[in-house]
Amino acid sequence: MTDYNSPTDRLLDWYHSHKRSLPFRESGDPYLIWVSEIMLQQTRVDQMLPYYRRFVEAFPTVHYLARADQQEVLRLWEGLGYYSRARNLHSAAKVVVSDYGGKLPETADELQKLKGIGPYTSAAIASIAFNQPCPVVDGNVQRVLARYHGLDGDLRKRDTQKHIESAAAEMISRRHPGDFNQAIMELGATICTPKNPSCTLCPLAGECVAFKTARTDEVPYKSPAKKRPHHEIGIGIIRDDYHRLLIAKRPEDAMLGGLWEFPGGKQKVGESIEETVARELREELGVDVLVEQPFMQLKHAYSHFSIRMRAYFCRITSGTPRPVSSTEIKWVRADELGDYPFPKANRKLTEALQNQLLI
Ligand code: SF4
Known part of the structure; x- marks a missing residue:
């Protein structure tokens, strides 16, 4: 019987009558709970749901995911951001199949041995999928x-976070x-x-x-975040005699690793943006280029910095492109750009190129 004197049981009672119906919650399937928890890192439920549905339709079990090609995984993740989540999920799926017989381990400690599963996610999976008493604090x-406890401390301070973690551990339902x-x-x-x-x-x-x-507007307190740095980015669009475009694959261990992009990079102090494009293409592809007309510019905000990207059509004047700082380069037709996973800002560029080049 529900004990209405206990805040924990009152909270559970409220949850059972008010919870939103979410596909991964209803399933009880540890794999689906794992996928949902990884997608929910840094992402709201309403944003992640369409991605979740597409993803589990393509990879309904850990075996499907383990067998998948990484490019397919990244393509389905495209637009959700934080692509290391997809790469880690994919490589952890292979380990679950090879080392755990296709079954996710049940304890938070064991779960944390898998790539991409930290303290928060391991607690969420262990508690939701395996009923382990691990408090989750997001x-x-x-x-x-x-x-609830009227804590005044700054949420960015470790002391305040620890205080809240202890409060969660005290309040969690053991049953x-x-x-x-x-x-x-x-x-x-x-x-x-x-x-x-x-x-x-x-x-x-x-x-x-x-x-x-009456202090709900004062608590919790979070000190202002540091201002995000801004970078100016120069991008080169190179076409060959067959009107194909040159794209490069980012190294696995880099930010946005495994995704494709148009070559380019950050503007240095004292450089014009055209000089940036020429230097980046020399460094990335080993070619000299003539930076011809501008194509487009766009702004994009990542979690820790913002960029303005300026893209230019370029012509190779000497050298043959090779993947110096990327893992692979390819010449692709404009209508094939959709087959490759691109980061969001580059995707806007591919769409604009398709609009211009395919009419
Ligand atoms: S601030 Fe209001 S909504 Fe939040 S825990 Fe307290 S009573 Fe509930």
Whole structure:
């Protein structure tokens, strides 16, 4: 029977009657829970759902994923960002099949031996898929618990984070840890929202310090983030005599590793953007080029920096292109660009090129 005196049980009770219906929650399948948790890192549920559906349709089990070609995995991940998540998930799937007989390990410690699974994700999988009492603390949980306990500390400080982690460990349900973790995350996402929380609908309102002291707009406190650096990027678009375009594959261990791009890079101090393009193409492909007319420019914001990308049509004046700093280069027709995984900013470029070159 539900004990209505316990905030934990009240939270669980609220969750069972209010939870959103999500495909991975209903499944109970550890593989699907794993995929969903990796996709949910840095991404909201409504953003990840279409990707999740496409991904598990293509790779319904860990065996399908382990057998897949990496380019196919990256192509399905394209647009979701943080591509190391896809590469790590793919290589961990191979390990699950080869070393664990296709079954995901059940404990948080063992799960953390797999690529891409850190403390947060291992706790989420272990609790949701295997009912292990591992508390999960994401941004939503931090906000709920900071308000519930009236914690003033800066959320960016490790001390405050530890305090919240202890509070989560104390509050977690021993009988239903997976449901508890999902309940508190759901409460943060739908009721205890950053602005104007719906406290009158909240199952924790009776004890919540921030609510009782009318400080929900002050708690939690997070000091301002550092300003993101900005980079100017010069890009070269090279066509051959057959109107094919030169694209390069980024090294596996680089940011956006395994994805394709048009060669180019960051502008250095004192360089014109045309000089940047010529230098980058010399360094990346071992060719000298004439930087001809500009094609387009666009801005893009990554999590830790922003860029303005300026792309120019270029003509090779000496040398034969080779993959000096990339793993592979290819000449492709404009109508084939969609077959290759590109980062978001480069994808805008491929679409603009297709619009211009395929009419
Ligand atoms: S009472 Fe309000 S502030 Fe407190 S946990 Fe609930 S929604 Fe958040």
